[in-house]
Amino acid sequence: MKKFTILTIILLAFIGIASSCEKNTDDNETGTLSLQFQLTYGGEPLHMFERFNYASGASVFIDRFNLFISDVKLVNSTTKQSIKDVAWLDFSGIQDKTTAKTGVRLEIPKVPVGQYSALEIGLGVSPELNATTPSNYSASHPLANNYWEQWNSYISMVIEGKADLTGGTTHNLILTYHVGTNDAYSRINLEDNFLIKSGKNNVILLEIDLKKILTKEGQHLDIERFPRDHSTRPEVFDFLRLNLPSAVVLKNK
Amino acid sequence: MKYNINILFFTLAFLLSCSGDELVMNDVLKDQKIEAAYTPEAYQLNIPKWLPEMEIPADNPLTKAGVELGRHLFYDPILSLDSTISCASCHLPELSFADPNRLGVGIGGAIGDRHAMSLVNVGFYTKGLFWDGRVKTLEEQALMPIEDHREMNENWKQVEKKLARHPNYPKMFREAFGIEYPxxxxxxxxxxxxxxxxxxxxSGESRFDKIVFANDLDAGFLTDSEERGRVLYFFEESQVLEHPGCSHCHNGPLFTDNAFRNNGIESVNSLKDFPDKGFGGFTKQLGDNGKFRVPTLRNIELTAPYMHDGRFQTLEEVLDHYSSGGHFAENLDANILPFTLSARDKQDLINFLKMLTDTNFVNNPDLQNPFK
Structure with missing residues (x-):
């Protein structure tokens, strides 16, 4: 009888251990992280075709804003967890106030649960990925498009729009700024406490302030003199690429 | 007596006409088990390494029997109401599966709203099909022309019956999908x-592919004119930034970015006024009105007329349009800007574009009409 009891206890213990092991599946160790990017101008949500007053006095709207982000990591004291290799943020479908408030949402599944202290984002295409070409990817991959042969590089940021230099309503000056090459790549480190919970959709709100890309410390991009640039003029290219990192911030921080 | 004979005649005629229908119906109603083996064999796509990987839906893997059945259906006018129009009526293989007509012509000469676009490399389109992107997959797309009144004007229930009664198709469907009954x-x-x-x-075996991507020495080199055209196509002058800018939209190995843009062919007072709203008709966003799919330029030499409404007959007309800067609208693509285009520039660009013609593709026997 005693032998039977011991065997029963061992069996029950084994079942208990086995069932507890089953709970530790991947799903329970990971959660979904949504990076929600809101495009703003001076902190106010901005949608395509929405007029804003530019620093020069011009009235401007943009009709295309795209940004590659790459090599996205969550950081804590012991590790840097890679969570996304590359993504193309496309705001061209954001055409009204409602969607402007929501912005563009990038869902990243299977992010390991835990407490993180920072989010690292590569703005643009990392040099490693920028050495590849669209031929290397399947048709729907973000790197299957948006490549500029002349640079041997992806176009990491696209700002296109139209302006009325007089501040009026005739927006017939076309603005085109395409930023690319390895020099356009930068990394930002956004510090905060990020808790990724198991099985949950964890959301981090981020803001991309176009005003901070086009203006800095009392200076602004001279859109009248340079309505177009494809990373060829240093005074435009450097201005835009160097401003970009400070334009991407955690929302409500 | 004569009256009785007439009744007899009409009754007989009625019965005969009914029996004709019954025979047809009985063929279906009998629904005899199809005598054929189902041993699906995977179809290996021959994709040149410089083209992207194609994404195949998990629920529709390619098989040899499936592709062969698809080829028969593509070329068979049985899909149309009066058996006069097939998919290939508007997508001619010798024209890179495009249509020489300005607008699609359906049964009875019905005219559609848009030009039938080339189907070259259509399996790589990932951002919506048709000129306006209104469907996501080729499977969904193929449903529509059959019931469009200005295309095949048939209904699918009837097509299913016709295919089930057909002497060959039940066996082909069995071999492709393992069905047991018509x-x-x-x-x-x-x-x-x-x-x-x-x-x-x-298509990925044009002279351009052979020289640029495959480094095939037997393909020779670019002529001076083609090289000049290539530079005009891909590069911009660094100071004035004036250039045709073709590769802003027609880029990558597919020569399209798969996006939807307003290329300035329509003169409108406001975004509401586009006669064909295109992408905006699908997204219901005002800013998308007048935008259409950026088509591939592969085999562009063969796919005239050009644009969603086939308004331009020649590549010269297309280049003249782009060099003019197009018609302004709030959503005119920012890359459509006027540029200087000399007669030499035009010819060089066209010579470069002709490098994208892939005769292996248009002559590929596996893609031709199986009924010929």
Missing amino acids: SQITKELATKAIAQFERTLI
């Missing part, structure tokens, strides 16, 4: 087969 032929299976065939319409 009554199991459905529009979903028919469009899966057509989609399988369409995914084999792969």
Whole structure:
């Protein structure tokens, strides 16, 4: 009888251990992280075709804003967890106030649960990925498009729009700024406490302030003199690429 | 007596006419088990390494029998109401599966709203099909022309019956999808087969591919004119930034970015006034009105007329339009800007574009009409 009891206890213990092991599946160790990017101008949500007053006095709207982000990591004291290799943020479908408030949402599944202290984002295409070409990817991959042969590089940021230099309503000056090459790549480190919970959709709100890309410390991009640039003029290219990192911030921080 | 004979005659005629229908119906109603083996063999796509990987839906893997069935359906006018129009009526293989007519012509000469676009490399389109991007997959796309009144004007129930009664198709559906009875032929299976065939319409062996991507020395070199055209196509002058800018939209190995843009061909007072709203008709966003799919430029030499409404007959007309800067609208693509285009520039660009012609593709026997 005693032998039977011991065997029963061992069996029950084994079942208990086995069932507890089953709970530790991947799903329970990971959660979904949504990076929600809101495009703003001076902190106010901005949608395509929405007029804003530019620093020069011009009235401007943009009709295309795209940004590659790459090599996205969550950081804590012991590790840097890679969570996304590359993504193309496309705001061209954001055409009204409602969607402007929501912005563009990038869902990243299977992010390991835990407490993180920072989010690292590569703005643009990392040099490693920028050495590849669209031929290397399947048709729907973000790197299957948006490549500029002349640079041997992806176009990491696209700002296109139209302006009325007089501040009026005739927006017939076309603005085109395409930023690319390895020099356009930068990394930002956004510090905060990020808790990724198991099985949950964890959301981090981020803001991309176009005003901070086009203006800095009392200076602004001279859109009248340079309505177009494809990373060829240093005074435009450097201005835009160097401003970009400070334009991407955690929302409500 | 004469009265009785007439009654007898009409009764006989009625019965005979009924028996004709019954025979047809009985063929279906009998629904005899199809005598054929189902041993699906995977179809290996021959994709040059410089083209992207094609994404195949998990529920419609390509098989040899499926592709062959799709090829038959693509070329068979049985899909149309009066058996006069097939997919290939508007997508001619010798024209890179495009249409020489300005607008699509359906049964009885009905005229559609848009030009039938080339299907070359259509399996790589990932951002929506048709000129306006209104459907996501080739399977969904193939459903639509059959019931469009200005295309095939048939209904799928009738097509399913016609296919089930057909002497060959039940066996082909069995070999492709493993059905057991003709009554199991459905529009979903028919469009899966057509989609399988369409995914084999792969072009990547033009002279440009051979020289630039394959480094095939036997293909020779670019002529001076082609090289000048290539530079005009891909590069911009660094100071004035004036250039045709073709590769802003027609880029990558597919020579399209798969996006939807307003290329300035329509003169409108406001975004509401586009006669064909294109992408905006699908997204219901005002800013998308007048935007259409950026088509591939592969085999562009063969696919005239050009644009969603086939308004331009020649590549010269197309280049004249772009060099003019197009018609302004709030959503005019920012890359459409006027540029200087000399007669030499034009010829060089066209010579470069002709390098994208792939005769292996248009002559590929596996893609031709199986009924010829």
